[in-house]
Amino acid sequence: MADISTRRVEAETRLTELRQMQGIALLDDQEFDTGPLSEVERELSALDAAEGEAVRRQRVEAAAAEQQRLVTLRKTLTVVEENRLEAVDCAEKAARDLCDALKEVRARSADATRLLRALGVRPAVLLDVYELEFRMSLRFAAAIKPLVGLGRRFGQITFPEARSPYDKPWRAEEQAIANADISRAMKGSY
Known part of the structure; x- marks a missing residue:
């Protein structure tokens, strides 16, 4: 396109010179050959057409590049969405597993409290369900x-x-909390 622009400047300069010469010839009542003038005008017309075609091609290339960019983005979106949904599955499983695990902690703590009482040990309030849930909620908050x-x-x-x-x-923390009561029950010293 730079070549076309250079040729346009040169042709416009020649056209200006030829028109000036045509004007001088008319004023001096002399003959003027319009052939070179017509040739330069045809060249300018061809340059206009070439510039228009170059712009059209650029638009076509830009549109094709944009379409390719969109195709690539759509492919990437498909992969990203699958990865996102896998992460959602993983989060759901982890949340359900945590729920099941915390239910198990609560049930086993209740079992331990019952066994301690059966062995004659009055467990510390720290094994109480309310206290256990309080601690576990804070542990969960720390983890998240x-x-x-x-x-x-x-x-x-x-x-x-x-x-x-x-x-x-x-x-380790839960073991430390229950250790004194468990040790007393195991030794039989209440």
């Missing part, structure tokens, strides 16, 4: 903190402030 950050919200769920010792390994 990287997701919710300082806002402590995930959608419609507001979590309590996650703080120590609830950010420590759950098993």
Whole structure:
């Protein structure tokens, strides 16, 4: 296209010169050969057509490139959507597994409390279902903190402030809480 632009400038310069010469010839009442003038005008007309065709081709290429870009984006969207849905499946399974696991913790804690009582140990209030659920909710809040950050919200769920010792390994902390009562029951010293 730069070549066409250069040729256009040159042709327009020649056309201006030829028209000036035609005007001089007319004023001086001399003959003027219009052949070169017509040739330059035809060249300019051809250059106009060439520029128009170049613009049309650019538009066609741009439209084809845009269509290809959209096809690529649609393919990418298909893959991303499948990955998103797999992540949703994984999150659902993890949430249901957590629910089942917390039900199991509650049931086993109730079993431990019953067994301690049967062995004559009055368990500390820390094994009480209310206390257990309170601790587990804080442990869950500590575990989910990287997701919710300082806002402590995930959608419609507001979590309590996650703080120590609830950010420590759950098993070790729960074992430490029950250890004194379990040791007394195992030794038979009530």
